[in-house]
Amino acid sequence: MNYETRCPYCVRSLPECRAAAVCDLPAGYEQRTQSVPPVWVMSAGFSGHGKSTFWSDMAILLENLGEAVPGFLSNYMAHQPTQDFIKAARYRVRNHQQESATLNTRPEPLFFELNHLPIKAGSPAVTGRTLVIFDAAGELFTSAGGESEKLNFLPSVSTVWLLVSLKDLASGSEPVTISELFYSLQTTLQKLGTESGPSRFVVVFTKADLLSDSLPESVIKYLLDDPLQGLIRNSATVIRGFSVENYLKEAAKISADLEAFAVEQPGGRQFVNLLRRKGVDVSFCAVLTSGAPENEHGACRVLDPLFWTLLHAPKTEPELNRRFTLIVDNHEAGASSSLQSVMQTFRNVLSRRGRTSVYTLGNAVAGPVPGQSPHSAAAASCRPALIGPILERLSKEELVLVLTARQILDLPDFRNTEWRERMLVCSPVEFQDDPWPQTMRISSQQDCEIAVSRLIRPAVEAN
Secondary structure (H helix, E strand, O other), X not given: OOOOOEOOOOOOEHHHHHHHXXXXXXXXXXXXXXXXXXXXXXXXXXXXXXXXXXXXXXXXXXXHHHHOOOOOEEEOOXXXXXXXXXXXXXXXXXXXXXXXXXXXXXXXXXXXXXXOXXXXXXXXXXXXXXXXXXXXXXXXXXXXXXXXXXXXXXXXXOEEEEEEOHHHHHHOOOOOOHHXXXXXXXXXXXXXXXXXXXXXXXXXXXOHXXXXXXXXXHHHHHHHOOOOHHHHHOXXXXXXXXXXXXXXXXXXXXXXXXXXXXXXXXXXXXXXXXXXXXXXXXXXXXXXXXXXXXXXXXXXXXXXXXXXXXXXXXXXXXXXXXXXXXXXXXXXXXXXHHHHHHHHHHHHHHHHHOEEEEEEOOOOOXXXXXXXXXXXXXXXXXXXXXXXXHHOOOOOOEEEEEEOXXXXXXXXXHOOOXXXXXXXXXXXXXXXXXXXXXXXXXXXXXXXXXXXXXXXXXXXXXX
């Protein structure tokens, strides 16, 4: 699973996206995600199961959450589709209308900045996240991966919310089970060329008011005791010492009750077994939304899926734990002027992402401190282009970036080793043959960010 910061539109790394200059990202998105890790969430569910109404309620609850959690702030970034969505959600809630169905197109990502929300109990209330939401149309899941091109972002999604109305499953014109939703997601991933995918699922039973005669009593009581339900009308009691972790202590018991409930539903045991076999984390929730005319309680427990997601959200690149090695060629045949101009830029980019050591091609001795300047060109002028002595000294955790304009003599010897996925060779020239699978031609300093992102990506996916 790749948690590297990507563009939600083209799904390329942000440096690559910026270089292409095609996508219209919100102003400041890239800068924001450098300090506030992004969390990509997709909702999946069949048509008519309440996804759109659920998202509208959640948007309003986030807008009003500061009434109950002092200091919390939700912003929408400078993104017109998100702002339009919020306006429509306000109108729907104010006028007690149900949300219209999601369009059967590639989902437009919605962007939310969450600030000063304490996650862990006792932690400072400064935790922030950038929430990127994809509300996929139900029609995308009626066939097994039939429209995978509209879900090209799925391999980069960390969490999927499976929104299911059991009542609608039972009363639909075509008999389907909750397992088929999961099968559709797996087939989509395969068609997108990957077996990896979301590491966490949150199963959300929507329209819980229609299940009042079958849900466990503990779940009914939990729903109606929601301390945040007044937020849909912008009124709630301040919760002193609030943290997501404390809030979810009772929710964990409800999740277990709902899992036991789920296995008794048609296809439920098969569904739970599928999730467990895949090794993904899963939580279960039940929600009441404000769109139901017979619901007198407002939106109840609608924020639970978000809280589960934030508590277990994956971190972005573990920058301080990464170890990079930059190998530069100071030989007069390999140290072109273009390489000299980008060498310092590469050092700066790598140093921002982790600890960096610098070697000179042909010299197995690094400097005394990480990130020092490479040895002088005079000392390197007679050294052969050999990389083996350096690689033999490195740990298997290192990511290696090589800058050279000449062929490395012993590079083919390492083609079928673990370095295949952990080393990128960058050069201003095209080599006549291809001695290394990870090679990139560079022509400007702008290529440095792209090269480093490309170096990191295979290692992250391998883990």
